[in-house]
Amino acid sequence: MRLAESLEIALEAVARHRLRSFLTALGIIIGVFSVITIVAVGAGAQHMMQESFKSFGTNVLWLLPGSHVLGGARISITMSNSLTPEDAEAIAKECPDVIYVSPAAFTGSPVVHGNQNWSTVVNGVGQTFPVVRSWYPAQGAFFTEAEVTMAAKVCVLGRTVATKLFGRDDPVGRTVRLKKVPFRVIGVMAAKGQTGWGQDQDDIVLAPYTTVMKKLSGQTHLAAVSCTAVSASRMKQASEQITALLRRRHRIQPGAEQDFSILSAKDVLAMVDKIYDTLILFLGSVASIALLVGGIGIMNIMLVSVTERIREIGIRLAVGARGRDILLQFLLEALLLSVSGGLLGLLAGVGIAQAIASTLNWPILIDPGSSAIAVLFAAGVGLAFGFLPAWRASRLDPIQALRSE
Amino acid sequence: MSNDVVRVEELRKVYDLGEVQVEALCGVTLSIRRGEFVAVMGASGSGKSTFMNILGCLDRPTSGRYLLEAKDVSTMARDELASIRNTRIGFVFQGFNLLHRMSAVQNVELPMLYGDVPKTERRKRAVESLTAVGLGERQGHHPNQLSGGQQQRVAIARALVNRPAILLADEPTGNLDSRTSVEILELFQRLHRDGATIVMVTHEPDIAEYCSRQIHFRDGELVDDRLNPHVRDAAADLAAMPPAHRRA
Ligand SMILES: Nc1ncnc2c1ncn2[C@@H]1O[C@H](COP(=O)(O)OP(=O)(O)OP(=O)(O)O)[C@@H](O)[C@H]1O
Ligand SMILES: [Mg+2]
Numbered sequence: 001m002r003l004a005e006s007l008e009i010a011l012e013a014v015a016r017h018r019l020r021s022f023l024t025a026l027g028i029i030i031g032v033f034s035v036i037t038i039v040a041v042g043a044g045a046q047h048m049m050q051e052s053f054k055s056f057g058t059n060v061l062w063l064l065p066g067s068h069v070l071g072g073a074r075i076s077i078t079m080s081n082s083l084t085p086e087d088a089e090a091i092a093k094e095c096p097d098v099i100y101v102s103p104a105a106f107t108g109s110p111v112v113h114g115n116q117n118w119s120t121v122v123n124g125v126g127q128t129f130p131v132v133r134s135w136y137p138a139q140g141a142f143f144t145e146a147e148v149t150m151a152a153k154v155c156v157l158g159r160t161v162a163t164k165l166f167g168r169d170d171p172v173g174r175t176v177r178l179k180k181v182p183f184r185v186i187g188v189m190a191a192k193g194q195t196g197w198g199q200d201q202d203d204i205v206l207a208p209y210t211t212v213m214k215k216l217s218g219q220t221h222l223a224a225v226s227c228t229a230v231s232a233s234r235m236k237q238a239s240e241q242i243t244a245l246l247r248r249r250h251r252i253q254p255g256a257e258q259d260f261s262i263l264s265a266k267d268v269l270a271m272v273d274k275i276y277d278t279l280i281l282f283l284g285s286v287a288s289i290a291l292l293v294g295g296i297g298i299m300n301i302m303l304v305s306v307t308e309r310i311r312e313i314g315i316r317l318a319v320g321a322r323g324r325d326i327l328l329q330f331l332l333e334a335l336l337l338s339v340s341g342g343l344l345g346l347l348a349g350v351g352i353a354q355a356i357a358s359t360l361n362w363p364i365l366i367d368p369g370s371s372a373i374a375v376l377f378a379a380g381v382g383l384a385f386g387f388l389p390a391w392r393a394s395r396l397d398p399i400q401a402l403r404s405e
Numbered sequence: 406m407s408n409d410v411v412r413v414e415e416l417r418k419v420y421d422l423g424e425v426q427v428e429a430l431c432g433v434t435l436s437i438r439r440g441e442f443v444a445v446m447g448a449s450g451s452g453k454s455t456f457m458n459i460l461g462c463l464d465r466p467t468s469g470r471y472l473l474e475a476k477d478v479s480t481m482a483r484d485e486l487a488s489i490r491n492t493r494i495g496f497v498f499q500g501f502n503l504l505h506r507m508s509a510v511q512n513v514e515l516p517m518l519y520g521d522v523p524k525t526e527r528r529k530r531a532v533e534s535l536t537a538v539g540l541g542e543r544q545g546h547h548p549n550q551l552s553g554g555q556q557q558r559v560a561i562a563r564a565l566v567n568r569p570a571i572l573l574a575d576e577p578t579g580n581l582d583s584r585t586s587v588e589i590l591e592l593f594q595r596l597h598r599d600g601a602t603i604v605m606v607t608h609e610p611d612i613a614e615y616c617s618r619q620i621h622f623r624d625g626e627l628v629d630d631r632l633n634p635h636v637r638d639a640a641a642d643l644a645a646m647p648p649a650h651r652r653a
Contacts, residue, residue: 002521005518012506016506311502312504314502315502315503315504315515316515316519317463317487317490318461318463318490318496318502319490319491319496319515319516319519319563320487320488320490320491320492320516320519320520320567321487321519322483322484322487322488322519323483323484323487324484325519397464398463398464398490399458399463399464402463402498402502
């Protein structure tokens with residue numbers, strides 16, 4: 001018998017029991033659906049991370065206190081207070097391959113102007129911040145090296161903060177209070193908009209890190225130092241120079257673990273990729289289990305279907321069907337169940353992923369490759385689990401099949 | 406030998422039920438020539454169906470030889486037997502054995518589906534076959550929309566559609582009333598006159614009267630085999646019967 005005719009028979013059998021077919025395929029639907037959604041959401045997140053780190057520049061090194069082990073997908077972070085403003089100054093002076101050094105200290109604080117009040121993060125940064133981040137004030141100016149050195153009480157507002165506190169008025173030259181300390185507004189940063197995460201990048205106050213540490217947080221250590229290498233190709237040398245300098249400054253014995261770590265955007269991206277891969281592997285195995293359970297469901301229903309139709313099989317055998325005709329008929333039926341389950345899962349997955357994208361403002365990447373693999377895998381599951389029932393049907397003895405009721 | 410459609414020698418069938426062994430056929434030797442219309446008779450349990458199933462290649466003998474059109478069928482593999490059933494044998498059952506999901510014409514097409522006959526040819530031959538059994542107008546009907554006699558005609562059309570060497574019928578009138586039975590016999594006689602070889606099991610001596618040869622089984626043995634000198638004419642009998650309310 002030809003394939004088209006076997007397919008017709010299988011199609012008729014699946015269509016005959018619509019609800020049963022749907023319930024049978026449900027395991028496959030859910031399996032494929034979860035693969036598609038998870039991969040879409042995960043790939044979207046990965047893409048977003050990549051984009052946001054790319055904007056950090058390819059020649060920026062992040063110096064962080066404590067040790068950050070990026071082994072496999074394992075990140076162990078030990079907090080420490082090891083980075084000081086003096087370290088940052090030393091790097092700027094002594095590392096030939098580092099051109100800009102921008103120390104960072106953070107503190108959360110309400111910004112108050114008159115009766116207006118807005119909670120935001122105060123970023124203490126160096127005067128090189130605009131160059132390092134390629135982000136400049138749209139109004140007024142950024143603070144100078146002198147203002148940083150003397151820990152001047154000046155600040156630059158993000159667009160959102162400026163609007164919240166001053167509306168349409170020009171904030172430059174006005175005074176705001178951070179933790180009751182009056183700061184003079186000297187500039188407003190250009191509007192940057194949201195990150196891929198949906199986070200408002202303009203909801204920020206920038207002040208000299210020296211001022212933040214001395215007047216606001218009372219801390220003596222830095223949260224991070226961003227160091228810009230002279231070029232992307234000198235990253236390795238810059239990193240080595242910083243490491244050597246800090247090991248010396250922190251008096252770390254050769255071979256001992258250091259109390260700081262250096263990350264580049266590339267390192268972070270590699271880490272993100274690793275985390276993503278591990279996540280996919282884990283979720284992939286969960287989805288495989290769902291598909292496996294779906295496969296067992298198909299096998300179960302196919303066994304029922306064969307038992308129900310033993311007499312039909314007997315009639316077909318009596319008029320000349322060969323074992324392989326019967327095998328093909330039931331294999332196609334199982335395949336049809338699993339493939340349509342796979343396609344329904346795909347549709348549902350794409351639909352839900354899009355819904356997540358639009359309601360949660362989360363970027364979604366539907367990966368055609370993994371979608372195809374999920375559907376193919378579903379088909380494989382159908383074939384594998386449909387084989388036993390189909391094989392059983394094909395081995396039936398004509399006369400015994402005809403006698404059964 | 407050249408004219409023998411069927412030749413069985415020392416045909417034996419033993420059902421092994423574990424503790425007991427039932428000998429359903431104990432050494433049957435017999436030939437059926439082309440163009441014969443044979444009635445197979447005998448008490449219930451005498452082995453008639455067992456014999457027919459082996460002739461129909463639906464079952465295999467425990468021992469003995471079965472030559473169908475001079476080919477030894479007893480040693481054939483499953484797939485070869487399927488092909489024999491498909492092209493050389495037409496089998497008609499007491500219970501019709503139609504597929505209820507399919508229309509009459511689709512049921513008749515079924516053997517050709519497994520014989521790789523192209524679609525248009527399939528339909529054409531199925532309609533011809535249905536017309537030959539007097540159901541040309543009922544091709545689209547499903548079995549549950551047909552009377553018992555009509556269903557059996559569909560089954561006969563299906564059995565004949567691949568032009569088999571032999572038509573085997575196991576109590577084809579067992580589920581039908583007497584008038585419908587004679588109608589089926591009238592059809593068989595017509596097919597017989599056109600050259601068909603038919604073997605039919607029946608309990609009823611009246612029905613066996615329409616056949617040209619009668620064989621008797623008792624306890625798995627062939628005990629009687631004779632030609633019928635006075636074959637009744639089903640068409641004449643039907644004409645003499647009170648006309649039933651018209652069906653087909
Ligand atoms: N599948 C089977 N397993 C065991 N014994 C069987 C089987 N089929 C038939 N028999 C036995 O073989 C013998 C012959 O049975 P068979 O069906 O050939 O009789 P029959 O002449 O067709 O009877 P009936 O007129 O009632 O249809 C009987 O004794 C029956 O019990
Ligand atoms: Mg019987």
